[in-house]
Amino acid sequence: MADSTYHHGNLRESLINLGIAHLDEKGAENISLRALAREIGVSQTAPYRHFEDKNQLLSAIAINGFDIMAHSISDAITDLDDQPPKYLKAMARSYILFSLENTEVFKLMFGPILGDRKSYPELLAAGQRSFKLIEKSLQTGVDTGIFSIEDITITANSVWASIHGVASLMQDRFDRFPDASGDKQIDSMFDILLNGICSK
Numbered sequence: 001m002a003d004s005t006y007h008h009g010n011l012r013e014s015l016i017n018l019g020i021a022h023l024d025e026k027g028a029e030n031i032s033l034r035a036l037a038r039e040i041g042v043s044q045t046a047p048y049r050h051f052e053d054k055n056q057l058l059s060a061i062a063i064n065g066f067d068i069m070a071h072s073i074s075d076a077i078t079d080l081d082d083q084p085p086k087y088l089k090a091m092a093r094s095y096i097l098f099s100l101e102n103t104e105v106f107k108l109m110f111g112p113i114l115g116d117r118k119s120y121p122e123l124l125a126a127g128q129r130s131f132k133l134i135e136k137s138l139q140t141g142v143d144t145g146i147f148s149i150e151d152i153t154i155t156a157n158s159v160w161a162s163i164h165g166v167a168s169l170m171q172d173r174f175d176r177f178p179d180a181s182g183d184k185q186i187d188s189m190f191d192i193l194l195n196g197i198c199s200k
Contacts, residue, residue, distance in 0.1 A: 019036060019061050020061055023105065024105075028058055028104075058108060062126070072097070084141035085146070085198075088134070088137055089187070091137070091163075092163045092190065096170060096186065107171075134160055155197060
């Protein structure tokens with residue numbers, strides 16, 4: 001059945017949107033550009049004007065995921081720039097909620113399917129934009145005397161690893177968490193982290 005959202009000129013967007021649906025239903029390994037073309041109702045060669053192969057489509061889906069997650073995080077941290085601890089907690093909640101609502105896209109964004117991110121510079125840049133939000137908040141904390149940190153990047157790696165670890169565990173070992181949102185775990189995680197980086 002043709003994709004009713006397809007109109008001339010937005011085939012790329014339609015391929016990404018339908019690709020996300022196929023990702024959720026079938027997994028990345030079973031996505032086919034030709035199958036997507038048939039479902040949308042265009043020639044089987046039409047997708048190749050936008051994506052040279054399936055991995056290029058998967059990269060675009062991952063970039064789209066990073067963009068959506070970044071918007072969600074930006075909404076969550078509005079007016080919290082000058083409150084680094086609250087900023088980091090709000091960002092973590094938004095990050096984890098996105099991972100739970102977009103499980104397959106999240107795994108594509110961070111997993112091994114696409115291999116070396118250096119082959120996908122736009123995807124690499126999209127991931128770095130999200131990481132910069134952590135560094136920005138840590139730097140604000142240092143500048144205002146809230147945090148005592150010697151190396152912003154190393155600390156940001158540790159913070160991100162904690163957030164990402166909780167997100168991944170909530171996907172794969174949901175039985176380990178007392179509630180669907182994981183708020184108690186997030187608060188506890190940040191209490192532990194903040195005890196280590198806050199000025200005494």
